[in-house]
Amino acid sequence: MIFAVRTTAGQEKNVAEMLASKVEREKLDVYSILATENLKGYILVEAENRGVVEELVRGAFKVKGIVPGTTSVDELEHLLTPRKLVEDIEKG
Amino acid sequence: MRACLKCKYLTNEERCPLCMGETTENWRGLLIVLDPLKSEIAKKAKIDIKGKFALSAK
Numbered sequence: 599m600i601f602a603v604r605t606t607a608g609q610e611k612n613v614a615e616m617l618a619s620k621v622e623r624e625k626l627d628v629y630s631i632l633a634t635e636n637l638k639g640y641i642l643v644e645a646e647n648r649g650v651v652e653e654l655v656r657g658a659f660k661v662k663g664i665v666p667g668t669t670s671v672d673e674l675e676h677l678l679t680p681r682k683l684v685e686d687i688e689k690g
Numbered sequence: 691m692r693a694c695l696k697c698k699y700l701t702n703e704e705r706c707p708l709c710m711g712e713t714t715e716n717w718r719g720l721l722i723v724l725d726p727l728k729s730e731i732a733k734k735a736k737i738d739i740k741g742k743f744a745l746s747a748k
């Protein structure tokens with residue numbers, strides 16, 4: 599499941615790296631963390647369930663909260679496969 | 691931090707430790723893959739190993 603986590607604006611990558619270290623240290627069920635310039639003030643955390651994300655961000659610096667609901671990986675397709683966009687443009 | 695132009699792996703090296711590709715400082719987006727087998731995002735991005743990756747690099 600993919601959750602959006604609110605962060606201090608401009609700190610998205612730093613927060614992502616900090617949380618990734620916490621995942622490794624505490625062996626949390628987090629599968630990936632995504633920070634993209636297209637999404638200011640948010641990172642995406644892919645984890646087993648919401649409870650895992652709550653544990654992950656508890657007490658974390660520069661994290662403001664978890665957005666209700668989840669995001670589907672299909673919604674992220676355009677971020678993850680930028681080359682496809684170029685191909686579409688070239689095809690006209 | 692630099693990103694590999696070929697596989698987008700993030701590294702401080704001039705050459706990518708994974709695929710020996712050239713690296714660049716011109717990269718955007720950060721995807722940290724912690725569990726490549728369970729991550730749908732990693733699968734979508736065609737990444738099958740743990741590590742930090744750029745979303746795009748040129």
Ligand SMILES: [Zn+2]
Binds near residue numbers: 706708709710
């Ligand atoms: Zn590489």
